[in-house]
Amino acid sequence: MRDPEPCRIKHTEKQTENEENEELNEEEEKHHVKTGEKPLSCSQTKQKDLKKSRDKKYFTCTQCGMSLRNKHSLEIHMRIHTGEKPYTCDQCGKSFTQSSSLKDHMIIHTGEKLHECDQCGKTFLRASNLKGHLKVHSKEKPHSCSLCGKGFSHLQNLKVHQKIHTGVREYMCFECKRTFITADQLKLHQRIHTGEKPYKCSLCDKRFGQSGDLKTHERIHTGEKPYHCTVCGKSFTHSSSLLKHNKKHSKSVVGVAQTNRRVDFNAVP
Numbered sequence: 001m002r003d004p005e006p007c008r009i010k011h012t013e014k015q016t017e018n019e020e021n022e023e024l025n026e027e028e029e030k031h032h033v034k035t036g037e038k039p040l041s042c043s044q045t046k047q048k049d050l051k052k053s054r055d056k057k058y059f060t061c062t063q064c065g066m067s068l069r070n071k072h073s074l075e076i077h078m079r080i081h082t083g084e085k086p087y088t089c090d091q092c093g094k095s096f097t098q099s100s101s102l103k104d105h106m107i108i109h110t111g112e113k114l115h116e117c118d119q120c121g122k123t124f125l126r127a128s129n130l131k132g133h134l135k136v137h138s139k140e141k142p143h144s145c146s147l148c149g150k151g152f153s154h155l156q157n158l159k160v161h162q163k164i165h166t167g168v169r170e171y172m173c174f175e176c177k178r179t180f181i182t183a184d185q186l187k188l189h190q191r192i193h194t195g196e197k198p199y200k201c202s203l204c205d206k207r208f209g210q211s212g213d214l215k216t217h218e219r220i221h222t223g224e225k226p227y228h229c230t231v232c233g234k235s236f237t238h239s240s241s242l243l244k245h246n247k248k249h250s251k252s253v254v255g256v257a258q259t260n261r262r263v264d265f266n267a268v269p
Helices: 005-030 042-057 071-082 099-110 127-138 155-166 183-194 211-222 239-267
Strands: none
Touching: none
């Protein structure tokens, strides 16, 4: 009886050879190499792979042409155009396009701010926001505008600033067609139309559309006057009041100068 071992070995060798050929074919397919074609260089292969990944990576909005990284982001973005706001605050009834925006909004009602700056006492919801804020105190401004040289603590602030030079105002109010550089500017503006005033004074219950307006209003109760005249030392609640006051000094200086000129003129024989 013949020994079956040589047949088994031959079959194994053939199987191994087939597997190697399959691997080579797969590798060739991966780099788009076909029989009779010139193999692509490494840089050409990278460019093709990059183009493929770009084609897969971005989803374009049919309304404004904005590109987004995935389908979910596009769906959320489309709510800007459709006006859909599926997330509603159970405290005041305000609606939002994203759940994260609703979560941030709830802080107005709860007052919860977990991370406090040890330099100025300002509080933040997220540690990352506090970390970014600390650059204000360090005076570090690593991002500079190539057109005017102005420095910024954060790259995002530089990007927003550069739109001043380019004239790009991509956020539009659908009520009055006014355009804005940032989404935050549009959001604040829209409160004019909606009448929303989320910031309430804890002392008199008066409400405001912007946190800055509330802070200014609270000075009526606290008596704080942070704006000081460098000429006479008088203090003011608003910066606009200080500017108005400074004009009086300017007029006085001009008046004295004119009087002196008249005196000198009359003194000439």
